[in-house]
Amino acid sequence: MSDTQSRDDASQNMDESVTEQTHFGFKQVDKSQKASLVANVFDSVAAKYDVMNDLMSFGVHRLWKRYTIDCAGVRAGHRVLDIAGGTGDLTAKFSRLVGPTGSVTLADINLSMLKVGRDKLRDQGLVSNIDYVQADAEALPFPDNSFDVVTMAFGLRNVTEKQNALNSIYRVLKPGGRLLVLEFSKPASEHLSKIYDMYSFHILPRMGQMVASDAESYRYLAESIRMHPDQETLKGMFEQAGFEQCDYSNLTGGIVALHRGYKF
């Protein structure tokens, strides 16, 4: 093969990777851009993230997260990875449940969110058994078979290649370990779906504008939820990654779903 031909092939591959598209909300963007676009969203909302969560969900997000913790089966001495842990809602509880003999790793790709989470947890006096790692869920920087439990709450829909993230999580889970993904999903009822659409496309951006001075980020939130795989599709992706005994629970009529899978 000549040098010229090699350069042409490389150039063609490069062109293909540049033109490979993915969704960012309802927009189609270059795959390589999505991570930075998502990062911009979370840089923008990090400071008001907790307040907005309470406002948008009327506080119900706390119950969704509590249910996730109940289902996690975390015990003293466990090693827990909280991916896209954001402001540390799950990590705070896990830190107390695993006790001094266990550890919790709060991982987030976004440094702003990680800093807000770290400050919040330190203010609560939770310092001894929590590590903070800026990490991409698609390429987790941990050895194989490292964690007993991995959770990801409201993070998977922002990942560019969701299947890569699930594969990566499968790799770092110990045999016998479990993954829990809490994420917005598809409402089970048509009526609820219509009300939910109206709320998320008309009211949510206005709330974002009023509280966080950022309507665009909350418009992205609504759009990204619609683009996220529904319950059965995500369950299939779990199985494709190698997880077993996969199931899900619909919460609040399917607005949110908790998916579970085990690595054996």
Next chain:
Amino acid sequence: MPAASLFTATAETLLNRLIALDEDSAQRLVPLAGKRLSVFIEQLPVGITLVFSTRIDVLAEPHSFEDVCVHQDGESCFIKTSLDVLPSLTQTSQITRLIRADKLQLQGELSIAQQTAALFQQLDIDWEEQLARYTGDVPAHEAFASAQKFRQQFAAFGRRLQAGLGNALTEEKDIAVSKLAVMHFNDEVDALRDDVQRFEARLSLLEKNQ
């Protein structure tokens, strides 16, 4: 939405608020740190697990009593019982009887359950001080003094009402008998029983002699 999550969230907030109101409870929490108490009540759809650290975390247990008992590690206590048996658990002497009667299943460290019971039984909350934080010392003291005076007056009224009603029923209307009459009646019944026993004994003696 799982109702259990709402219940545990409410219970957790309430328990931790109560504990925070008594400064000494932090000290009583120390020996419980790192321990778990799981309670399964037959009438409730899920079990409740209390996890102790510097505070109490309340979890809804998605698994059955038999499944969670697998995790015995010396730092856990698992209890399965029914609502009507719960009050009896404060008496340690009753526990063996309840287990034998299949009214109580107990696995793990009993001392965790006892320390948890002590934590709440020994709560000593100065409610006047708590109110004073919001209203100031004088209004809080006045409010509690008034409440205590009202309670004493109410108790005195209750005693007078009880005495008056008793007198009316036993003396004036003659509907019920007085305490003294009941005691006298009981004494007479006892005497009669003794007489019957003596008569039985004498009768049997006479029968033997024949």
